[in-house]
Amino acid sequence: MIFIRKPIKYYYHYPAVVTVVVTKAEDRVNLMSVVWHTQLSSDPPLYGILISPKRFTHKLLKESKEFTLNFLEYEDYEIAAFVGRSSGRNVDKVSAFDIELSEGRLVDVPIISRAYAAYECETVDIRDYGDHTLFVGRILGVHYREDAFENHLPKVNTLLYLGSDTYTTVDTQERVKYGKEEVERFLKEWLGKNEYHP
Amino acid sequence: MIFIRKPIKYYYHYPAVVTVVVTKAEDRVNLMSVVWHTQLSSDPPLYGILISPKRFTHKLLKESKEFTLNFLEYEDYEIAAFVGRSSGRNVDKVSAFDIELSEGRLVDVPIISRAYAAYECETVDIRDYGDHTLFVGRILGVHYREDAFENHLPKVNTLLYLGSDTYTTVDTQERVKYGKEEVERFLKEWLGKNEYHP
Numbered sequence: 001m002i003f004i005r006k007p008i009k010y011y012y013h014y015p016a017v018v019t020v021v022v023t024k025a026e027d028r029v030n031l032m033s034v035v036w037h038t039q040l041s042s043d044p045p046l047y048g049i050l051i052s053p054k055r056f057t058h059k060l061l062k063e064s065k066e067f068t069l070n071f072l073e074y075e076d077y078e079i080a081a082f083v084g085r086s087s088g089r090n091v092d093k094v095s096a097f098d099i100e101l102s103e104g105r106l107v108d109v110p111i112i113s114r115a116y117a118a119y120e121c122e123t124v125d126i127r128d129y130g131d132h133t134l135f136v137g138r139i140l141g142v143h144y145r146e147d148a149f150e151n152h153l154p155k156v157n158t159l160l161y162l163g164s165d166t167y168t169t170v171d172t173q174e175r176v177k178y179g180k181e182e183v184e185r186f187l188k189e190w191l192g193k194n195e196y197h198p
Numbered sequence: 199m200i201f202i203r204k205p206i207k208y209y210y211h212y213p214a215v216v217t218v219v220v221t222k223a224e225d226r227v228n229l230m231s232v233v234w235h236t237q238l239s240s241d242p243p244l245y246g247i248l249i250s251p252k253r254f255t256h257k258l259l260k261e262s263k264e265f266t267l268n269f270l271e272y273e274d275y276e277i278a279a280f281v282g283r284s285s286g287r288n289v290d291k292v293s294a295f296d297i298e299l300s301e302g303r304l305v306d307v308p309i310i311s312r313a314y315a316a317y318e319c320e321t322v323d324i325r326d327y328g329d330h331t332l333f334v335g336r337i338l339g340v341h342y343r344e345d346a347f348e349n350h351l352p353k354v355n356t357l358l359y360l361g362s363d364t365y366t367t368v369d370t371q372e373r374v375k376y377g378k379e380e381v382e383r384f385l386k387e388w389l390g391k392n393e394y395h396p
Contacts (some may be wrong), residue, residue: 001316006332007243007340011350012315013215013269014234015368038236040248041328045205046248048327050238071211077376085381096388105201115343118199127245129323129334130239135212136327143206152209153360160368162351166376168211170358171369178275179363183283190294 006095011090011163018049018080018159018167021049022101024109029101031093031112032057033084035161036132037069045121050132056088061135065123066107069137070115074157076167077160082166106140116148116156209361216278216357216365217387218268220299221249221258222278227299227370229291229310230255233359234330235267243337245319249386250328254286259333266315267335272355274365277312279363304338314346314354 004010014034030198036050047069051058059065072079082097094101101110104120111118121137128134148156157169202208214233221228234248245267249256259265270277279294294298299308302318319335324333346354355366355367 002344003303004342005338007337007352007369008241010243010337010340012342012350012351013217013237013267015215015234015356017211017214020379025233026338036236036238036344037211038234038246038248040234040332041210041330042216042245043206044328046328048236048352048359049331059390069211073371077374081376082384085378086385091385096385102199119328120211125327127325130242130244132239134238134246134288139205139208140203142202142208142275143199144202144210146200149210149211151362152207153362153364154212155208157369158213162373164349164351164375166373166375168352168373171355171367174272175274175360175364175366177362177364178279180283183280186280187284187289187294197358 001064006113014163015160018051018072018161020080020083020112020115021057022068022071022109022111023057023071024066025060025063025066029062029094029110030057030088033124046124047121047137047139048134049137050129050134052132058133061123062126064109065121066109067121067135067137068104068107068109068111069121070112071117072115072159072198073111073162074085074159076114077159077167079112079161080167084167089195095157117142117144203297209248212361213366216270216359217247218278218281218310218313219255220266220269220307221255221262221265223261227257227292227308228258228286229281229297231278234344238334244322245317245335245337246332246393247335248327248332250330256331258326262307263336264307265321265333266302266305266307266320267317267319269315270310270313270357272357274369275357275365275370278357278365283331295362302328309341315340315342320321378388
């Protein structure tokens with residue numbers, strides 16, 4: 001194992017699912033792809049995204065208090081690259097990249113029509129962490145394409161980001177279920193053998 | 199597209215990379231797998247993990263102020279399931295599941311020897327979001343296995359979680375690079391055709 005102190009550039013925790021953040025302020029719709037994001041809470045349903053203050057989306061998010069998160073398939077990596085590597089300050093991304101949008105149901109911000117899932121969010125907290133800002137969205141509603149899921153688990157070629165402008169996807173042929181039941185069976189055997197008293 | 203208001207259970211943004219959080223308090227080492235996590239800042243290097251207050255790890259994290267994050271390959275899904283679906287309150291996971299550990303370099307918390315990458319962190323912020331707590335770690339150092347990366351991009355079968363105790367991995371045969379250069383070429387052509395003045 002190699003060890004580095006005080007890392008600056010590090011992709012060791014990648015890949016990450018790409019989400020495209022859509023914002024709208026003063027009738028201007030903007031899109032930006034983000035790979036630093038996570039669910040924060042189940043109930044209430046909260047989701048966090050990290051945005052650099054340098055980005056145009058940062059300004060729009062501060063103005064509008066609403067956004068949508070859009071999840072794309074691997075085949076749409078160009079959309080993610082387009083909206084990630086250009087700035088809404090210089091170009092109207094929706095028309096330049098010809099991105100089809102659908103209206104939001106509970107927010108005045110659209111979703112990407114090609115997304116297989118999209119979350120409508122209202123901003124409930126904004127907090128700076130180092131060189132980025134955490135925008136916390138309360139999920140008001142979820143859109144999803146029925147054929148993209150099986151027993152609520154995604155079965156599509158989800159778009160993943162590896163770092164350095166490189167994209168990949170999941171191996172849809174490879175999956176395994178291993179949960180509470182299997183773990184309890186293992187522990188019961190182990191406890192029997194070792195006379196362990198928890 | 200199907201639309202749901204006020205979702206409670208939703209896996210539409212999965213898969214997510216699994217990270218195993220290792221904690222140590224009063225000479226007791228504990229491990230827990232987590233899929234709600236994200237980088238928060240590049241400089242300083244900050245990383246956030248979400249932990250339910252119900253979990254034993256929550257208590258240990260509040261006591262020790264140090265932890266490590268460990269990234270595993272798909273073949274190690276049993277380790278993730280074991281430490282995710284059992285509680286350190288009832289079982290000593292390290293001995294029960296026979297998990298080999300190596301000493302941390304800058305923190306008094308071990309890393310998992312089989313991990314292909316691991317981050318050593320010190321807790322710099324703790325904040326509740328809904329039913330979970332965000333623990334913010336400053337990354338003090340990074341371990342990585344040289345053969346697991348190529349030009350800093352992971353090339354291993356990263357362990358991904360799909361929801362409902364189901365694991366999958368990346369398609370290591372499939373990757374594409376599409377970045378600033380390609381986007382600028384596209385925009386230049388588009389600008390030429392549309393006489394767009396940003």
